[in-house]
Amino acid sequence: MNVSILFDNFSMYMDGxxxxxxxxxxxxxxxxxxxxxxxxxxxxxxxxxxxxxTAYVEFIRNIPLLLITFVFYFGLPNAGLRLDGFxxxxxxxxxxxxxxxxxxxxxGIQSVSKGQMEAARSSGFTYSQAMLHIILPQAxxxxxxxxxxxxxxxxxxxxxxxxxAGLDLMYQADLVSSSTLxxxxxxxxxxxxxxxxxxxxxxxxxxxxxxxxxxx
Amino acid sequence: xxxxxxxxxxxxxFLWDGFLxxxxxxxxxxxxxxxxxxxxxxxxxxxxxxxxxxxxxLVETIRNLPLLLIIFxxxxxxxxxxxxLEITAAAITALTIFxxxxxxxxxxxxxxxIDKGQIEAARSSGLSYTQTLFFIVMPQALRRMVPPIVSQxxxxxxDTSLAVVIALPELIHNAQIINGQSxxxxxxxxxxxxxxxxxxxxxxxxxxxxxxxxxxxx
Numbered sequence: 001m002n003v004s005i006l007f008d009n010f011s012m013y014m015d016g017x018x019x020x021x022x023x024x025x026x027x028x029x030x031x032x033x034x035x036x037x038x039x040x041x042x043x044x045x046x047x048x049x050x051x052x053x054t055a056y057v058e059f060i061r062n063i064p065l066l067l068i069t070f071v072f073y074f075g076l077p078n079a080g081l082r083l084d085g086f087x088x089x090x091x092x093x094x095x096x097x098x099x100x101x102x103x104x105x106x107x108g109i110q111s112v113s114k115g116q117m118e119a120a121r122s123s124g125f126t127y128s129q130a131m132l133h134i135i136l137p138q139a140x141x142x143x144x145x146x147x148x149x150x151x152x153x154x155x156x157x158x159x160x161x162x163x164x165a166g167l168d169l170m171y172q173a174d175l176v177s178s179s180t181l182x183x184x185x186x187x188x189x190x191x192x193x194x195x196x197x198x199x200x201x202x203x204x205x206x207x208x209x210x211x212x213x214x215x216x
Numbered sequence: 217x218x219x220x221x222x223x224x225x226x227x228x229x230f231l232w233d234g235f236l237x238x239x240x241x242x243x244x245x246x247x248x249x250x251x252x253x254x255x256x257x258x259x260x261x262x263x264x265x266x267x268x269x270x271x272x273x274l275v276e277t278i279r280n281l282p283l284l285l286i287i288f289x290x291x292x293x294x295x296x297x298x299x300x301l302e303i304t305a306a307a308i309t310a311l312t313i314f315x316x317x318x319x320x321x322x323x324x325x326x327x328x329x330i331d332k333g334q335i336e337a338a339r340s341s342g343l344s345y346t347q348t349l350f351f352i353v354m355p356q357a358l359r360r361m362v363p364p365i366v367s368q369x370x371x372x373x374x375d376t377s378l379a380v381v382i383a384l385p386e387l388i389h390n391a392q393i394i395n396g397q398s399x400x401x402x403x404x405x406x407x408x409x410x411x412x413x414x415x416x417x418x419x420x421x422x423x424x425x426x427x428x429x430x431x432x433x434x
Contacts, residue, residue, distance in 0.1 A: 062370065062419035063412045064377040066388055071408060074392075078401040152280075159282035163381060170284060177292075184293040191281055191289075198280035 002182065006189045009176045016172030017193050023090045023158045023168060024197075028151055030094035035101025042106050053102070060099035065160055068092040073164040085171075089161035097154050104150065108143035109135060145212055148205035155197050169193055218398065222406035227394045231407065234390030235414050241304065241386065242373045245311035249372075250365070252312065253319030260320065261327040262349065271320070278317035284378050286310045291382040307379040315372055322368060326361040327353055366426035370419045387411050 006013065041053030060068070072088035083091065112135050120130035162170025169190050177186040256275060260268045278286070290301065290310040301309060330353045338348040377388045391411045395404050 058420060058423075059412075059416060062374075062423065063415045064374040064388065066377040066380065067408060067412055067415070070388070070392070074395070074401075075404045075408060078404055156280070156282040159284040160378075162284060163378075170282070170288070173288075182296075184289075184296040187285065187289050187293050191285060194281055194285065195277065199276070202276070202280055 001188065002185050005176070005180055005182060005185045009180070009186075012172045012176055013169070013189065013193060016167065016169035016190075019086060019161070019167040019171075020155070020158050020169045020193075021197070023086065023093060023161055023166070024151075024155045026090050027093035027097060027154055027158070030090075031097035031101050031150075031154070032147075034094065034098035035105060038098060038102035039105035039109065042102065043109060057099045057102050060096060061103065065092060065096045065157055066163065068096055069160050069164055085161060085164035085166035086168075089158070089164055089166040089168075093154060093157060093160065096157070097150060100150050100153075101147065104146040105139070105143055108139040108146075111142055112138045141212065145205055145209045148201070148208055152198060152201045152205060155201065156194070159194075217405050218402040219406045221398065222394065222403040223410070227397075227403075227407070230390050230394060231387065231410065231414075234385060234387040237304075237384065238373065238376050238386040239418075241307055241311065241379070241384065242369070242376045245308050245315055245376075246365075246369050246372055248308070248312045249315035249319050252316035253323050256316060256320035257323030257327065258349070258354075261324050262345075275317045275320055278314060279321065281314075283310070283314045283375050284381065286314050287378055287382060303379075303382055303384050306382060307376070307384045310379075311372065311376065314375075315368065318368055318371075319365065322361055322364045323357075326357040326364075329360060330357050363426045363430040366422055366429070370422050370426075373419060373422075374415065387414065 038053050038056055041049045042057070044050060069089055069092035072083055072092050073085060076083060076088070116134055116138065117130055120134040121127070125134065158168060159170045160166075161168040162174065165171055173186050173190040177183045180186065256271050260271050260275070262268070287307065287310040290313070291303070291306040294301065294306075334352055334356070335348055338352040339345070343351065376384075376386055379386060380389045380392070383389065388411060391407045394407050395401065397403060
């Protein structure tokens with residue numbers, strides 16, 4: 001193992017780390033907003049909106065992230081919109097993750113007992129009041145561990161940026177290994193950078209899951 | 217958008233070949249992963265000293281890395297230490313490494329979900345620990361594991377597409393080659409739509425099956 005590879009190319013590693021983190025944070029925020037919107041669509045009483053939400057979730061969840069990324073990177077320029085690798089990758093990540101987040105939120109909301117809604121409605125709450133003050137606070141507790149898991153997947157999935165020259169860790173690793181002609185060591189160090197991000201996240205998720213189990 | 221040009225017989229046959237490679241690689245990988253995952257998950261469940269800690273470190277490391285990195289590593293880095301794999305073998309190896317770690321967790325939590333009373337009853341009926349594990353816990357746990365394993369297979373089918381980075385001739389790879397046949401990119405939308413629908417058809421059917429199994433069990 002040649003540690004000088006890490007130190008000689010440290011700025012490139014850090015640049016990749018920064019872009020991996022940036023893409024993950026942007027995609028997290030974006031997919032959360034989009035996911036909540038889709039989840040709300042799926043629990044409304046208006047059928048066509050429900051169908052649209054379900055179709056979105058089922059379609060996106062069942063196709064590869066790479067395919068979505070290619071649509072934004074290689075497909076959109078045909079329609080006159082050119083995105084760079086970072087933008088295309090981040091948008092694709094957002095859309096892909098939003099389907100999983102929508103599903104987690106919907107499952108959380110629907111796991112709150114129906115009696116809660118009925119009790120709230122008969123105490124004079126409107127539907128949206130009951131949703132906001134009674135259902136959502138209970139649902140959030142259930143939803144947090146799966147959301148944490150999605151964020152963990154998101155960080156790992158952000159490596160997709162490397163396929164479309166998205167400046168992330170995988171992309172920088174490619175550059176470092178073509179300039180140093182070393183592959184093994186270069187990728188071991190990249191792996192360490194990923195683990196720095198993902199291990200604390202997965203410990204956090206495990207902790208939340210355990211705490212939730214106990215609270216029942 | 218040129219649907220007629222994109223959907224020529226030659227192109228469709230080529231896309232179908234890619235689809236078969238995706239299915240083949242995913243299928244072989246899930247079989248191998250189940251085998252390794254079962255060993256790793258059971259050893260961790262049984263808390264075999266030293267071995268189970270070693271497996272825990274290995275599993276957690278692999279699970280927390282991007283699959284893309286593992287694919288890259290298997291194909292481009294391993295030759296530096298004398299392990300040269302062909303494209304298909306490298307893809308299957310990388311997917312198996314990653315999925316074994318994922319499946320070992322599914323298997324371990326499946327084993328853990330079996331009620332302690334079952335183990336106590338078996339032990340007090342005179343079964344040894346190993347007998348209890350294989351004849352009481354395992355058969356019940358395996359049935360519960362089927363839905364999450366099917367879900368994991370869906371992920372695997374999607375993740376096989378990542379092997380485009382090592383030029384595995386799977387669905388997305390072939391779709392890209394067909395896309396390259398048109399100078400103005402007019403094949404892109406038709407071909408990628410068809411590829412998406414192929415993934416969707418298989419994965420959605422599988423996810424419906426998984427949901428059905430889940431409902432039947434509870």
